[in-house]
Amino acid sequence: MTLTYRNVFLVLFVASLYILEGATDFWIFSGSWDSSLKMLNFALVGAIMALGVNLQWGFAGLFNIGIMGFVALGGLAAVLIAMPTTPGAWQAGGWQIMAGLALGAVTIVSAVMLLRWLPKGRMRTLMTFALLVLGFFAFRAVFDAGVANVEAINPAATGYLGGLNWGGENYKDYGWLTIVAWPVGGVFAAGAAWVIGKTALGLRSDYLAIATLGIAEIIIAVMKNEDWLARGVKNVNGLPRPVPYEIDLQNDPGFIEKATSFGLDPISASTLYTKMGYVVLFAIVLVILVWLAQRALNSPWGRMMRAIRDNETAAEAMGKDVTARHLQIFILGSAIVGIAGAMMTTLDSQLTPTSYQPLRFTFLIWVMVIVGGSGNNFGAVLGGFLVWWLWVMVEPLGQWIAEVTTSGFPVDHWFRIRMEDAAAHFRLFTMGLVLLLVLRFSPRGLMPER
Amino acid sequence: MDFLNAIVALANYVIVPGMAYGAQLALGALGVTLIYGILRFSNFAHGDTMAFGTAMTIIITNGLLALGITFGPLPTALLALPFGIIATCLLVLGTDKLVYRFYRQQKAAPVILVIVSMGVMFIMNGIVRFTIGVRDIRFTDGERFIISVRTFKEMTGLKEGLAIKTTQGITVVVAIIVVACLFWFLNKTRTGKSMRAFSDNEDLALLSGINPEKVVMVTWMLVAALATTAGVLYGLDKSFKAFTYFQLLLPIFASAIVGGLGNPLGAIAGGFVIAFSEVTITYAFKKVLGYLLPENLEPSSLVQLLSTDYKFAVSFAILIIVLLFKPTGLFKGQSV
Numbered sequence: 001m002t003l004t005y006r007n008v009f010l011v012l013f014v015a016s017l018y019i020l021e022g023a024t025d026f027w028i029f030s031g032s033w034d035s036s037l038k039m040l041n042f043a044l045v046g047a048i049m050a051l052g053v054n055l056q057w058g059f060a061g062l063f064n065i066g067i068m069g070f071v072a073l074g075g076l077a078a079v080l081i082a083m084p085t086t087p088g089a090w091q092a093g094g095w096q097i098m099a100g101l102a103l104g105a106v107t108i109v110s111a112v113m114l115l116r117w118l119p120k121g122r123m124r125t126l127m128t129f130a131l132l133v134l135g136f137f138a139f140r141a142v143f144d145a146g147v148a149n150v151e152a153i154n155p156a157a158t159g160y161l162g163g164l165n166w167g168g169e170n171y172k173d174y175g176w177l178t179i180v181a182w183p184v185g186g187v188f189a190a191g192a193a194w195v196i197g198k199t200a201l202g203l204r205s206d207y208l209a210i211a212t213l214g215i216a217e218i219i220i221a222v223m224k225n226e227d228w229l230a231r232g233v234k235n236v237n238g239l240p241r242p243v244p245y246e247i248d249l250q251n252d253p254g255f256i257e258k259a260t261s262f263g264l265d266p267i268s269a270s271t272l273y274t275k276m277g278y279v280v281l282f283a284i285v286l287v288i289l290v291w292l293a294q295r296a297l298n299s300p301w302g303r304m305m306r307a308i309r310d311n312e313t314a315a316e317a318m319g320k321d322v323t324a325r326h327l328q329i330f331i332l333g334s335a336i337v338g339i340a341g342a343m344m345t346t347l348d349s350q351l352t353p354t355s356y357q358p359l360r361f362t363f364l365i366w367v368m369v370i371v372g373g374s375g376n377n378f379g380a381v382l383g384g385f386l387v388w389w390l391w392v393m394v395e396p397l398g399q400w401i402a403e404v405t406t407s408g409f410p411v412d413h414w415f416r417i418r419m420e421d422a423a424a425h426f427r428l429f430t431m432g433l434v435l436l437l438v439l440r441f442s443p444r445g446l447m448p449e450r
Numbered sequence: 451m452d453f454l455n456a457i458v459a460l461a462n463y464v465i466v467p468g469m470a471y472g473a474q475l476a477l478g479a480l481g482v483t484l485i486y487g488i489l490r491f492s493n494f495a496h497g498d499t500m501a502f503g504t505a506m507t508i509i510i511t512n513g514l515l516a517l518g519i520t521f522g523p524l525p526t527a528l529l530a531l532p533f534g535i536i537a538t539c540l541l542v543l544g545t546d547k548l549v550y551r552f553y554r555q556q557k558a559a560p561v562i563l564v565i566v567s568m569g570v571m572f573i574m575n576g577i578v579r580f581t582i583g584v585r586d587i588r589f590t591d592g593e594r595f596i597i598s599v600r601t602f603k604e605m606t607g608l609k610e611g612l613a614i615k616t617t618q619g620i621t622v623v624v625a626i627i628v629v630a631c632l633f634w635f636l637n638k639t640r641t642g643k644s645m646r647a648f649s650d651n652e653d654l655a656l657l658s659g660i661n662p663e664k665v666v667m668v669t670w671m672l673v674a675a676l677a678t679t680a681g682v683l684y685g686l687d688k689s690f691k692a693f694t695y696f697q698l699l700l701p702i703f704a705s706a707i708v709g710g711l712g713n714p715l716g717a718i719a720g721g722f723v724i725a726f727s728e729v730t731i732t733y734a735f736k737k738v739l740g741y742l743l744p745e746n747l748e749p750s751s752l753v754q755l756l757s758t759d760y761k762f763a764v765s766f767a768i769l770i771i772v773l774l775f776k777p778t779g780l781f782k783g784q785s786v
Binding site (some may be wrong): 136200206207209210214215217222224358359363366422427428429430432 | 491492560571769
């Protein structure tokens with residue numbers, strides 16, 4: 001029973017952190033509900049990512065540190081679904097790009113077939129190699145021409161294929177399409193996870209880790225370089241939103257009336273309203289996913305997963321197909337991360353490939369899972385909220401520490417300048433410290449697996 | 451003549467940079483492989499250990515320069531390197547005492563140690579940012595070139611020039627010295643032999659009375675020396691930026707695994723394999739082919755297999771291929 005008291009306390013504690021940020025400007029809190037809700041939005045997305053990672057690590061013991069790649073794929077889905085189709089891009093070279101990609105795929109498939117069918121020997125190696133080289137040059141010939149044509153279309157504004165939004169000029173009216181993009185992001189991530197799982201899941205844990213780390217980098221590299229896909233480092237801005245725009249709300253007399261009746265001025269009311277809209281949408285997704293994950297955990301399937309995690313050999317001896325189950329849960333977990341990735345791009349209203357950094361999108365999610373409690377869905381979610389709060393609040397906290405420790409020194413003292421300078425870099429250090437402390441003194445996390 | 455020009459062009463853009471980069475990767479991979487062999491986990495903090503060592507070396511270099519001490523034509527950083535190594539030694543030994551030893555005594559699973567090393571990575575990254583910031587820092591001084599393009603052209607009369615930067619020459623020379631010392635140490639000294647024994651079979655080594663704590667300590671010191679040297683050489687050759695060092699982790703791991711984790715010889719081979727494939731596949735061969743092929747066949751495009759931004763993709767493609775077809779690496783590494 002004490003455990004449940006403890007859990008209730010933890011939940012209340014984390015909730016109070018967010019409420020304090022909104023309600024008071026005491027100590028490091030800003031006293032702005034706007035900042036609190038913004039933080040809550042990102043925390044919800046982070047919690048969903050943590051849920052996905054918990055599925056892989058907590059349920060099945062798969063060490064995936066390529067989370068960033070799946071997040072980015074989800075973001076890509078948001079662009080490809082919700083942005084308007086670039087007029088004329090498909091005719092100019094889109095189909096040719098697709099043909100090139102198909103040619104590449106055919107090459108790889110036939111190379112795999114050759115490897116399967118031909119008898120082992122030098123002949124097989126040579127033929128496969130020749131096929132791959134020929135295929136590569138054919139692919140580049142078809143593909144490059146198409147890419148050049150697409151990227152030539154108004155490169156300052158588009159220069160890419162665009163998405164599926166049929167709204168044209170008025171594409172922002174179809175904001176609900178971004179919600180459609182969330183499950184699509186999950187599908188994208190699941191597809192990538194299938195390919196990665198097929199090749200890398202047979203490897204042992206360290207190798208899987210390094211392979212996933214690398215593949216995530218490759219996904220980011222592709223998104224940075226293939227301008228025809230999502231404008232690369234030129235970024236895609238102005239994604240349509242599933243919630244109303246602040247400016248529309250401010251021009252809506254009904255809304256202004258409502259806002260004044262609550263005693264709020266229309267501008268801050270509109271920003272709170274949109275942020276609240278995201279919170280509701282994200283919370284619905286989170287609740288559905290937690291419910292599903294909870295059902296999965298307590299089902300025979302979940303018990304089998306944990307059995308495999310705890311002792312692969314024994315599970316295999318009981319007739320469980322370990323590789324297939326690993327592949328399954330790897331795909332499921334990655335899909336959840338992909339959904340969260342699409343949600344985050346929706347929240348940002350833009351896709352910036354350069355912002356995907358492994359420390360922020362892979363390792364931070366891991367800190368969430370470990371701190372919250374791996375193997376416990378609620379723990380992972382709690383960890384998501386707590387660690388995201390810390391990630392944001394470490395900066396004011398660092399400034400506060402700098403102020404307190406240097407208050408006795410004159411303004412131009414080197415120690416004071418040094419500390420104020422260091423306050424900005426406090427974040428990573430704190431994350432590492434939290435991770436190490438939890439691993440050492442509470443290795444099962446704040447809400448341990450039952 | 452055209453043939454010679456082609457070779458010189460290739461040497462200038464592929465072979466010389468590849469050698470330097472390969473030597474840097476090899477030194478980094480040696481550190482990763484030593485930790486894997488002795489402590490049996492993949493150390494994700496290695497890139498940031500390199501960054502820390504380099505940061506310390508830069509600070510000491512600046513101190514030396516302020517005192518008016520330089521190393522003549524060679525970069526002053528080489529004089530500061532031993533002090534940087536000592537600082538890094540203290541850091542990693544401290545980390546081991548505070549963090550890793552607890553898990554070693556608990557006989558924690560390797561994957562837990564990997565996660566722990568992720569935490570250490572965060573902290574070291576933070577320390578580097580505290581001490582030196584996130585700016586791009588160049589700290590090369592002394593003579594810039596061993597051979598500059600113009601001297602080479604004057605010497606040989608060829609159309610193509612070959613430039614060898616001092617830092618590239620130093621990288622290769624220092625790497626050879628360090629590797630020679632390391633292998634002498636591992637193969638000839640008592641401590642080195644006990645390290646190899648410990649790596650081959652821990653239980654047997656413990657039975658023969660090898661002190662594990664001493665082996666671990668020596669390993670960390672070697673790793674600190676290797677990491678700092680690799681980091682300083684890389685920083686001299688390119689520039690120092692905390693984040694680049696974190697990204698170096700990827701090719702370094704690829705090198706260590708391609709060569710066979712836990713095998714020092716493999717780490718060196720792996721470093722060069724990865725470096726040369728990265729440079730070759732992302733190099734535009736237009737110039738070289740222009741010299742080699744008859745005029746009417748001269749390529750119109752750049753003949754670049756992949757854009758340079760895909761260099762990480764190259765190391766990982768190689769990594770995946772090696773893992774799938776030869777899981778223990780080119781040289782026989784360990785597989786647990």
